[in-house]
Amino acid sequence: DAGITQSPRHKVTETGTPVTLRCHQTENHRYMYWYRQDPGHGLRLIHYSYGVKDTDKGEVSDGYSVSRSKTEDFLLTLESATSSQTSVYFCAISEGLADSPNNEQFFGPGTRLTVL
Amino acid sequence: SQQGEEDPQALSIQEGENATMNCSYKTSINNLQWYRQNSGRGLVHLILIRSNEREKHSGRLRVTLDTSKKSSSLLITASRAADTASYFCATVDWAGGADGLTFGKGTHLIIQP
Numbered sequence: 001d002a003g004i005t006q007s008p009r010h011k012v013t014e015t016g017t018p019v020t021l022r023c024h025q026t027e028n029h030r031y032m033y034w035y036r037q038d039p040g041h042g043l044r045l046i047h048y049s050y051g052v053k054d055t056d057k058g059e060v061s062d063g064y065s066v067s068r069s070k071t072e073d074f075l076l077t078l079e080s081a082t083s084s085q086t087s088v089y090f091c092a093i094s095e096g097l098a099d100s101p102n103n104e105q106f107f108g109p110g111t112r113l114t115v116l
Numbered sequence: 117s118q119q120g121e122e123d124p125q126a127l128s129i130q131e132g133e134n135a136t137m138n139c140s141y142k143t144s145i146n147n148l149q150w151y152r153q154n155s156g157r158g159l160v161h162l163i164l165i166r167s168n169e170r171e172k173h174s175g176r177l178r179v180t181l182d183t184s185k186k187s188s189s190l191l192i193t194a195s196r197a198a199d200t201a202s203y204f205c206a207t208v209d210w211a212g213g214a215d216g217l218t219f220g221k222g223t224h225l226i227i228q229p
Contacts, residue, residue, distance in 0.1 A: 107158030109157060110156075
């Protein structure tokens with residue numbers, strides 16, 4: 001497995017509470033991504049980063065924010081968790097842009113989040 | 117919005133048989149990739165095919181791409197029980213960019229021993 005870890009791996013929280021998920025990589029890859037995976041929807045991009053302090057929104061960014069203060073860490077924050085944010089969250093990294101030769105994405109093991 | 121759409125949603129075959137999964141997409145693409153996900157795990161990249169390629173092989177995997185029909189197929193030959201997993205196609209739009217891949221909903225493949 002590529003050097004990607006996610007923490008926590010499992011979390012149960014209550015509606016209205018803030019939650020932060022962490023993705024940590026040891027590959028020094030420039031690009032990092034947060035996806036959510038839900039039955040019937042596949043993976044959907046939440047936010048991505050193309051460098052330290054450089055982030056942008058994905059398809060389903062409402063209710064989420066991200067930060068990247070170091071190359072190796074990409075944080076996903078749910079400002080006020082809702083039940084609709086119950087999901088499995090995956091972090092991914094890639095060395096190059098999606099249309100470049102080194103564009104393979106490497107995925108972390110996922111975080112299962114339950115919002116009650 | 118979802119770009120790729122895999123077909124079938126689920127497939128169950130006997131070990132040793134070939135498994136074929138299809139993916140249709142909507143817009144012009146730069147490349148199309150296939151990923152595998154074992155239960156409870158992250159996705160693993162299998163193979164990439166560029167828009168100017170028609171067929172690509174990697175071990176027991178064969179991928180075809182028909183840009184006129186906006187479709188791709190993944191063939192796994194001589195299937196093994198370890199191939200049991202979900203398979204996703206993912207597309208990169210022609211414009212490329214840092215926002216990466218758009219995934220389909222996946223095909224769940226079960227290989228019966």
